Amino acid sequence: MERSDSLSESPRKRNGLLRDQVQLVKRKDTSRYEIVPFPEPLSFEKGFFVMIRAIQLLVQNNEGIIFVGVAGPSGAGKTVFTEKVLNFMPSVAVISMDNYNDASRIVDGNFDDPRLTDYDTLLENIHGLKEGRTVDVPSSRIVIIEGIYALSDKLRPILDLRVSVTGGVHFDLVKRVLRDIQRAGQEPEEIIHQISETVYPMYKAFIEPDLKTAHIRIINKFNPFSGFQNPMYILKSPRSLTPDQIKAALGEDQTESNEETYDIYLLPPGEDPEACQSYLRMRNREGKYNLMFEEWVTDNPFIISPRITFEVSVRLLGGLMALGYTIAAILKRSSRVFSDGKATVKIDWLEQLNRRYIQVQGRDRLYVKFVAEQLGLDGSYIPRTYIEQIQLEKLMNDVMGAINQLSEQISTLNERMDEFTCRVEDLNSKFTLIKSSPSQQNLIPSSDTRNGSAPTNLFVSQLGNGTLIPHSSSSNQLSKESPLMEEITVLSRGQRQVIHQLDNLTNLLHEHLVLTRQGNAMSRNRIQEGIDMAICPLIILTIGSVGYFVFKSLNRS
Structure with a gap:
């Protein structure tokens, strides 16, 4: 038999077109081929295309009948997927594992128990097909085995291609409810309890491990709300209105009532609480509980909300949390409701947001807009649901908290900078x-010497006889006393030497500070010794000069 170009003995990196990414590999201990598993899950459409391509390659390279297993949790879309393959390849035969369930094995109404399947009969029929017994073999040589346990370890050895179809737990739940309502006519609450208490636990224990062995993993993101043609249109505004204004806009044929509502928002498993738009909402109003499957889109300024509502009991909350749902928020709302049959106007007081809103809602988009315009709400609409408003305000509070913290840090830094600057x-x-003081001392004697007088602070003494040099003495008399002038000159020269020594001391001190920053301990010690050696002679010289001058002056007097 001719072999395809897509054969490979080991998996390799896929690239190029999707059809070229489908590769075959030889199975161990057999001459048959199977495809290399795709590492990433595929969308419904891509998974369908890859499965068709894989079947074509397997038919080309394997002899006999090609068995394909399609498995997944209840309500994930296995039957829809198989029907799509049948529409594309009408000659394919389909074996539904539901036909091999033994009703005598049902325990406590659990139809998802793997022990229900009569594997002996199923395997006997499959082997009969493979051996060519007197059965109608499909012309395409392709047989699809479809069921929740189609990839079980009992069937895997005979399967040439394994395909899993799953969806998010949230959509699986909704689709199962919708499907079973149509099929069995069961009450929604009964179905939801069955899902939460039996279907999902069975899925986690027996189905999910088998699905991980699939060659092709398909995630069915079908949105059950997309087919709804009669959604609720909502306009929301923060403006304040009086009941009389609302009554005037709705006309005479209107009713009025009061409501108190508790909405428990349940976050689906794996969803981001800051971006989720597919909450389950359990509503408590007047002691009655309703489970609301709801999604919303915005067409500014409208909030468009298709929803499915079932009346349930409060114990269902525990079952949903066992499915992986978590409580995201509990919103208490007190409402005054006005309705004319076509539109409803609510004055909502939200305890959690501590705020009042006006809601205008109805099935007729144009009429809802007309009523809102009559109420004067145009231009003030908020195209967000209450849970989105909570998410937004929480995000804003987190941002403002970060900004305030940053502002405090900046303020503290500014205070430290101010302290450092001071x-x-x-x-x-x-x-x-230090630098200016010696300069002033140097300028004063020089100036006074040129003017023929000495600084008074050097000559005035608190003696009983008055001053040493009378203030009335003229410059001529002072100039005649040449020995005194010589002594003053000597004193001035000594002061200049003192200033020079002080300059040296300042330089040494500056060098000392620089070396201290550099951590040079040896130089610091040398500078300290220089400072100590310089200070003592300076003090002795200053005292000696002043004492000598005073002594000579006293002798002359």
């Missing part, structure tokens, strides 16, 4: 004072 300015002023 310290730097204080150090600068001290260094400036």
Whole structure:
């Protein structure tokens, strides 16, 4: 038999067109081929195309009948998928595993128990087909085995292609409810309890492990709400209206009532609480509980909300949480409701948001808009549901909290910078004072010497006889006393030496600070020794000069 170009002995990286990504690999201990499993799940349409391509390759490369297993949880879309394959390839034969369920094995109404399937009869029929017994063999040589346990370990050895069809738990639940209502005429609450208490636990225990062995994994994202042609149109506004204004807009044929509602929003498994738009909502109103399958879209300014509502008991909440749902929010709402039969106007007070809203809702989009315009709400609409408003405000609070925290950190940093700046300015002023003080001492004697007088702070003494040099002495008399001028000159020269030494001391101190920052301990010790050696002679020289001058002055007097 001619072999396809898509054969491979081991899996390799896929690339190129989708049809080229389907590769065959030889099965161990047999001459038959199977496809290399796709690592990522595929959409419903892509999965259908890949399955058709895989069947074509298997027919080309395997002899005899090609067995394909299609498995998945109840309500995931296996039958729809198989029917689509049949429409494309009418010669394919389909074996439904539901036909092999033994009703005598049902326990507690659990139709999803794997022990119900009569595998002996099923395998006997399958082997009969493979051996060519007197049965009607399909001309295409393709047989699809469809059922929730079609990939069980008892069937896997004979399957050439394994396909799983699943959906999100949320949509699986909705689709199962819708399908069973149409088929069996069961009450919705009974169906939902059956799903939460039997179907899903059986899926996790017996079905899900088998689905992981599939060559092709398909996620059916069919939205059961997409077929609804009669949604609810809602306009929402934060404006305040009086009951009289609402009554005037609705006319005389209107009714009025009060409602108190508790909405429990249940987050589906795996959904992001900040972006989810497919909450289950359990509503408590007047002691009655309703489970609402609801999704919404926005067509600004409208909120469009298709929904399915079932009356249930409160114990269902535990079953849903066992499915993996979590409580995202509980919203208490007190409403004053006005209705004219075509539109309903509600004054909602939301305890959690601490805010009042006006809602106009109805099935007729144009009439809802007309009533809202009559109420003067045009231009004030909020195209968000209450749960979206809660999500938005929570996000805003988180952002504002982060901004406030950042502002506090910046404020603290500014305070530290101000403190640092003050310290730097204080150090600068001290260094400036150290540098300017010796200069002033140098300028005063020089100026006074040129003017023929000495600084009074050096000559005035608190003696009983008054000042050493009377203030009335003229510059001529002072100039005649040349020995005194010589002594003043010597004193000035000594002061200049003192200033020079102080400059050296300042330079040494500055070098000391620089070396301290660099961590040079040896240089620091040398500078400290230099400072100590310089200070003592300076003090002795200053005291000696002043004492010598005073002593000479006293002797002359």
